[in-house]
Amino acid sequence: MKCSFFNRLEDNSRQKQFEKIVLQIKEHLEHPTLTLYITQKDNLIDVRQFHRRGDGKIGYGLYPYAEDEKGHWRSNLGVGLWIYRDDFHLLYEGIREVYPLKAKGFENFDHTGMNFISKSEWTVILNHWSILTISNPSSAEFIDYVGRWVVATLEHVDEIAIEGNL
Numbered sequence: 001m002k003c004s005f006f007n008r009l010e011d012n013s014r015q016k017q018f019e020k021i022v023l024q025i026k027e028h029l030e031h032p033t034l035t036l037y038i039t040q041k042d043n044l045i046d047v048r049q050f051h052r053r054g055d056g057k058i059g060y061g062l063y064p065y066a067e068d069e070k071g072h073w074r075s076n077l078g079v080g081l082w083i084y085r086d087d088f089h090l091l092y093e094g095i096r097e098v099y100p101l102k103a104k105g106f107e108n109f110d111h112t113g114m115n116f117i118s119k120s121e122w123t124v125i126l127n128h129w130s131i132l133t134i135s136n137p138s139s140a141e142f143i144d145y146v147g148r149w150v151v152a153t154l155e156h157v158d159e160i161a162i163e164g165n166l
Contacts, residue, residue, distance in 0.1 A: 035141050044080050045149075049142040051084035058166055059084035062146075064153045065116060065161040077157055081149055085166075090139055091146060094128035095162070111164040118159050122150055 037048040044061070051059075064077035083091065092109075098121040099109035109115055117125070129147050133140040153160055 035138070036145060038145070040079070043078075044082050046082045047087070047142070047145060048084060049087045049139060051086040055084065055086055057084075059164070060088050061163045061165075062149070063161045063163065064157040065159040066157045078153060081146065083146070087142065090132070090136070090143065091129070093132060094125040097124050097128050111166040113163065115162045115164075116159050117162065119154050122154060122160065126150060 035049060037046075039046045060083050061080055062083065063080040066074045066077055068074045095109060095117070098117060099115065126147055129143050133143050136143075150160060
């Protein structure tokens with residue numbers, strides 16, 4: 001780039017143009033662009049990394065789960081997460097550790113309904129995610145955010161339900 005662009009300029013302005021480009025690069029490196037888009041509406045936090053609004057509304061909700069004395073879902077357990085399919089596929093790599101593929105390619109994980117994951121299963125998933133952040137640093141912030149939400153949520157419930165709307 002330096003050779004082709006700067007060969008058209010006089011010698012004294014080449015260095016100035018190069019310094020200007022280097023300064024702009026340094027400025028952008030000091031203030032990286034946001035990789036996460038987080039919005040909260042009522043009791044649901046929308047977390048997006050790659051998903052854009054035009055990509056559709058298919059995704060997964062992660063909800064704190066506990067039952068009352070009658071065996072019904074207790075209300076007011078805390079805020080849930082909404083993660084669109086484009087971003088969820090990365091998290092599913094860890095979830096697959098607990099919901100492996102069954103014979104003939106069918107999965108135990110239900111992409112259209114409820115999946116209840118216990119604390120002990122989340123430990124396995126979180127361990128896999130921590131390894132994934134090392135091998136996939138561009139998504140480390142996203143994985144870390146969801147992982148911190150899971151850890152905080154499991155402080156007051158024993159399970160987290162994942163519901164897909166595929």
